[in-house]
Amino acid sequence: MSRVNIVKRIKIDGLWKMFSIPRNAKGNYDWNAIADGRYYVEWYAGGTRRRVSAGVTAAQALEVQRRKHHELEGRKLGIPGFETAGETVKKPALHIAIAKYLEQIDALKSPTLIANMKPCSTASGSSSATASRSTRSPVTT
Numbered sequence: 001m002s003r004v005n006i007v008k009r010i011k012i013d014g015l016w017k018m019f020s021i022p023r024n025a026k027g028n029y030d031w032n033a034i035a036d037g038r039y040y041v042e043w044y045a046g047g048t049r050r051r052v053s054a055g056v057t058a059a060q061a062l063e064v065q066r067r068k069h070h071e072l073e074g075r076k077l078g079i080p081g082f083e084t085a086g087e088t089v090k091k092p093a094l095h096i097a098i099a100k101y102l103e104q105i106d107a108l109k110s111p112t113l114i115a116n117m118k119p120c121s122t123a124s125g126s127s128s129a130t131a132s133r134s135t136r137s138p139v140t141t
Contacts, residue, residue, distance in 0.1 A: 002043060002072035004065050006054065010037035031058045041065050043072060 006029070007018045018040070024030040039061035042051040054064035074081070091097070 002069060002076065004041050004043045004069045004072065006061050006065055007040050007042055007051075008034050008037045009040060010035050029058070039064075041068055043068060045072075 054061040
């Protein structure tokens with residue numbers, strides 16, 4: 001079972017500090033024990049602590065905690081749609097993305113088209129690139 005904790009950020013002596021919500025004798029959250037502030041939920045994913053804002057009221061914090069808990073449980077059970085739900089996927093580096101793109105393009109092009117194409121990227125600027133584009137011979141298939 002995944003754990004999603006609620007914490008509260010409050011300002012003390014000009015510094016922002018995070019505190020977990022204390023519990024009362026029954027084991028429920030004691031929402032009035034800490035001064036006013038913003039609520040956050042935190043959990044661990046892949047060994048890294050993640051934290052997102054959960055609103056300014058206790059009801060908002062409980063709703064965000066419930067949703068995140070269900071999301072993590074769905075991911076753990078392998079339910080489709082929960083693989084990367086709610087998280088931004090890190091984009092690959094530009095050089096990796098370009099290499100993958102060029103591999104896909106090379107797979108789609110016919111060998112005769114590749115043989116007739118000339119590289120148009122040069123260090124001197126775009127004027128020579130447009131000139132090389134205009135001197136290409138038409139490709140017949």
